[in-house]
Amino acid sequence: MTAAGITGPAGFSAGATTAGIKPSGKPDMALVVNNGPRYEAAAVFTRNRVVASPVKLSRKAVADGQLAAIVFNSGNANACNGPQGDADASALVAEVAHSLALPEGKIAACSTGLIGEPLPMEKALAGAGAVAKALGGSTDHAHAAAEAILTTDTVTKEAAYVGAGWSVGAMGKGVGMMAPSLATMLVCLTTDAAASAAALQSTLDKAVSQTFNTLDVDGSTSTNDTVILMASGASGVSPSQEERETAVLAVCSDIADQLQADAEGVTKRVKITVEGTVTDYQALNAARTLGRDNLFKCAMFGSDPNWGRVLAAVGMADAEMDPENISVYFNGQPVCRASTGVPGAREVDLSGTDIDVYVDLGTGGTGSAFVRTTDLSHAYVEINSAYSS
Amino acid sequence: MTAAGITGPAGFSAGATTAGIKPSGKPDMALVVNNGPRYEAAAVFTRNRVVASPVKLSRKAVADGQLAAIVFNSGNANACNGPQGDADASALVAEVAHSLALPEGKIAACSTGLIGEPLPMEKALAGAGAVAKALGGSTDHAHAAAEAILTTDTVTKEAAYVGAGWSVGAMGKGVGMMAPSLATMLVCLTTDAAASAAALQSTLDKAVSQTFNTLDVDGSTSTNDTVILMASGASGVSPSQEERETAVLAVCSDIADQLQADAEGVTKRVKITVEGTVTDYQALNAARTLGRDNLFKCAMFGSDPNWGRVLAAVGMADAEMDPENISVYFNGQPVCRASTGVPGAREVDLSGTDIDVYVDLGTGGTGSAFVRTTDLSHAYVEINSAYSS
Structure with missing residues (x-):
């Protein structure tokens, strides 16, 4: 991948680590942080009625249109774990908030992996602390994050759109619920454009309906599907609605193409x-x-x-x-x-x-x-x- | 199979032949004839909006609740063949009517096989004439008919229910649209009970909803699915509604079990x-x-x-x-x-x-x-x- 990914837009840092959640020993935790000056955000979640604990938590966090960070883990979906799952998702976010001195309520969580296994919290909390100390704004940091969210994906998926003085970056994994109980499509978009949360949400809704919602590998819908867009406003540019929509659609379309191409067992x-x-x-x-x-x-x-x-x-x-x-x-x-x-x-x-x-x-x-x-x-x-x- | 099949009930004869429609050279045409004294019939057809020519023809034939015979072919679905397909289905039924001196409008047709290939009419008409001359009421005749309607099925499916002085027999093939473009579930039931067409239809609807409609191999629904029940009244017995429902349900359930067990590629x-x-x-x-x-x-x-x-x-x-x-x-x-x-x-x-x-x-x-x-x-x-x- 040559795309700059999620750290391309100004105002974002990212990091990844190997917390030991995946039995394979591959990287399995990532963090994407919006350093401002603005914190508008928009999100689209799974339509499944059975939803994972991080989806419940993230829905609340983004409800007021503001997010400061997203913590990701792969290897465990933290879905169907009852009240313990909800408590674990909260504890993970609290650890990130503590490490970064951010308000707990402004951090979203995304998990992907096996359904119905409790999150190994000792490993996850240590991983969250470690990744918070390894943040950076380089392309390598973006790539590392894109790698750490993969499950059965065979390649990382990143995309970028460069406008006049502003840009959009993205990373993604999975597609629909394509994986062997390693569920979920997760997509994170970042932009340094300035825009209201409402404008971001309508832009994201429109792009998702034309891209991820037209991608149907096996008709299954994960308990964890999440697409989040964060805007730092760090470019100082407020693109027109048309420019914004064009940019977000382009990046979503690029990621969707990459998801389709890497779908499980695909030959056509x-x-x-x-x-x-x-x-x-x-x-x-x-x-x-x-x-x-x-x-x-x-x-x-x-x-x-x-x-x-x-x-x-x-x-x-x-x-x-x-x-x-x-x-x-x-x-x-x-x-x-x-x-x-x-x-x-x-x-x-x-x-x-x-x-x-x-x-x-x-x-x-x-x-x-x-x-x-x-x-x-x-x-x-x-x-x-x-x-x- | 030890079941007597469709010739078990009094008043029915059957036959089969190899018309050459199947490239494999296996039997591919069958005929089931109700010799009366009564001719009540009921039927359930595919819910697909794209329906084969024989389905259109059979819907009309059974509309008044009376049928005298059903002609079957395997190896060709006669679906999606346009007006030519409709004309071919009519010509096939006309040939059977001529051979058996029956009214054309009282004969149903069932086809199963590849969609979108014209029926080879020279072979089909010759086959219809041949099978009309080879009818009989033996168990062997029933088995031969059950064999001639198979496509990718690996075994014949027959069933029987014996009541007090009356009985029900059945044969079937396929399940849903399970086959490699060789579509279709076809089921033929015969009974020597006496019953009105309306009573037969409600009995059949109830049994189908609890058996074939609960069988779902791949979610696909054929253009040709057909279940027909013919009643000769030859036993002179008019079973109660409860007895009739019990008997038809038992036979449908037996055939449905056989269809599920022989579904394509099934291991579970x-x-x-x-x-x-x-x-x-x-x-x-x-x-x-x-x-x-x-x-x-x-x-x-x-x-x-x-x-x-x-x-x-x-x-x-x-x-x-x-x-x-x-x-x-x-x-x-x-x-x-x-x-x-x-x-x-x-x-x-x-x-x-x-x-x-x-x-x-x-x-x-x-x-x-x-x-x-x-x-x-x-x-x-x-x-x-x-x-x-």
């Missing part, structure tokens, strides 16, 4: 576009239904232009359609028109890594949406059937 | 029961959501008692729950209480073929439901990623 990156519905929402429903269909995903793994599975899958979607007037294109080539096969459809070449699927549901409406997904491979089954213990 | 049979919701419908939603979660299904393949995935999956279900009060049992052993792990949970033995999963969503409500599903194995990926062509 599949983009599904659905049009010809009455509303965009219906198009999204149909795209998601297809993206989650195991038979379709297995066909993609086999480079099989089996368009019949596309029709069978979208036929079950919560979307208006004309069942006799559905069109399908693979990699730009028509394979089905008026719900009937086009000659030569079975010879379309899907052997490449990227597959483009276009479906028109034939109502004549202007609804449109896309999702990005992956194939269903032997490696996915292998990774996700391994013992959790 | 998983029964998921959900309770503690406000309504049964919510419990069913939660059970289905869990049964379709690939991470959970991979864990089952790996005999991994990873209860965290159960919570993460049900947390996304369209059901009221108390996220802090969810309980999970694997094979009768508690692994999670109050949404927190029970000591020893990771040591629960799931190495057997049958796994029982029980989830209480903790609202205190009396809602309850179950689904039967399977694991997600390498063999599933292998079978479903093979080329369709």
Whole structure:
């Protein structure tokens, strides 16, 4: 990665350490600190009703639109640990607050890893103290943090956008709930732009809906998914709404692409576009239904232009359609028109890594949406059937 | 199979032939004929909006509650073939009507196989003529029909219920849309009981909702799924509603068990029961959501008692729950209480073929439901990623 990552924008420092939470002995704790002068923040959390203790804590911390730091750990999700989990998340944040002389209520926490195992607090507290002493603003510090949040990811994910006198940086890991009980997508964005918390939240919501929310590897949603944006205002620049939205979307899109490319067991990156519905929402429903269909995903793994599975899958979607007037294109080539096969459809070449699927549901409406997904491979089954213990 | 199958009840004859529709040269056409004296019938079809030509034809044929025969072919679904597909289904039924001197409108058609390939009509018409001349009421005739409707099934599925002077017989194939583009669950039930078409329909609806509709191998729903019950009245017995419901439920349940056991790539049979919701419908939603979660299904393949995935999956279900009060049992052993792990949970033995999963969503409500599903194995990926062509 050449991107400057989360320390690119002025006013941020980061650090990482190996606390011993991961049995592998790899780095497993990170800290990102906003040194101001401003502390506006915005966040998006998992829609799952079963949420991890750090998600509950972070929701409260960011409720007033201000954050000073985020503490991360990998190797343990601190989810489904009952009141003990909540207490552990609070204790971890208290340790960071103490070490950095920051108000406890202004620190968020993000955890990723196995669900249902208590956080090893002796190690975590020692790690929090150690990482607080190892903070810095270099690119190396950003890289170290990006590495310490990984679970089954095979590469770090960082991104940057450089505006006129200001910038946005980001790091991320995982995607959806793709991992072998090592849950979670975590994304941290930093910017030295000045903006109100409300403006940051609407910018983040918009970007997330077009990027992470269109990424659907296996239909699962983690108990820990978190995207946080912190703004230091250190550049002294207040970009226009349009500039801000462009920048945050660009960085989220870059991280989303990296997440898709590193998804568990992926051999194909599949983009599904659905049009010809009455509303965009219906198009999204149909795209998601297809993206989650195991038979379709297995066909993609086999480079099989089996368009019949596309029709069978979208036929079950919560979307208006004309069942006799559905069109399908693979990699730009028509394979089905008026719900009937086009000659030569079975010879379309899907052997490449990227597959483009276009479906028109034939109502004549202007609804449109896309999702990005992956194939269903032997490696996915292998990774996700391994013992959790 | 020792069950007498569809020719067990008086008044039915059956036959099968090899028409050459399947490239493998295995039997691929069957005919089941109701010889009366009565012709009441009931049917349940796929909920998919994209439906095969034989489904459209059969819906019309059974609309008045009367059927005299069903013609089956395997190796080709006759789905997504446009107006030509509809014409081909009609021509096939016309050929059967001509051969048997039956009214065309009283014959249903069931097809299963590849979607989007025109039915090879010369072979199909010759096959229909041949099988019409080879009908008989023996157990061998029933077995031959049960064999001719198979696609990727590895064994025939037949069942029987014997009442006091009357009986029910059945054959089936597939399950949901489990096959490599060789779609479809088809089930044919016969009975010599006398009953009105409305009584048969309500009996069938009730049995289907408790059996085939609780079976969910991969969440996919075929374009061709069909369950038909024909009643000849030849026994002269009119069983009570309770007896009739008991008999049809028993036979459907038996066939559903056989379908689950022969599902593609299955190594585990998983029964998921959900309770503690406000309504049964919510419990069913939660059970289905869990049964379709690939991470959970991979864990089952790996005999991994990873209860965290159960919570993460049900947390996304369209059901009221108390996220802090969810309980999970694997094979009768508690692994999670109050949404927190029970000591020893990771040591629960799931190495057997049958796994029982029980989830209480903790609202205190009396809602309850179950689904039967399977694991997600390498063999599933292998079978479903093979080329369709």
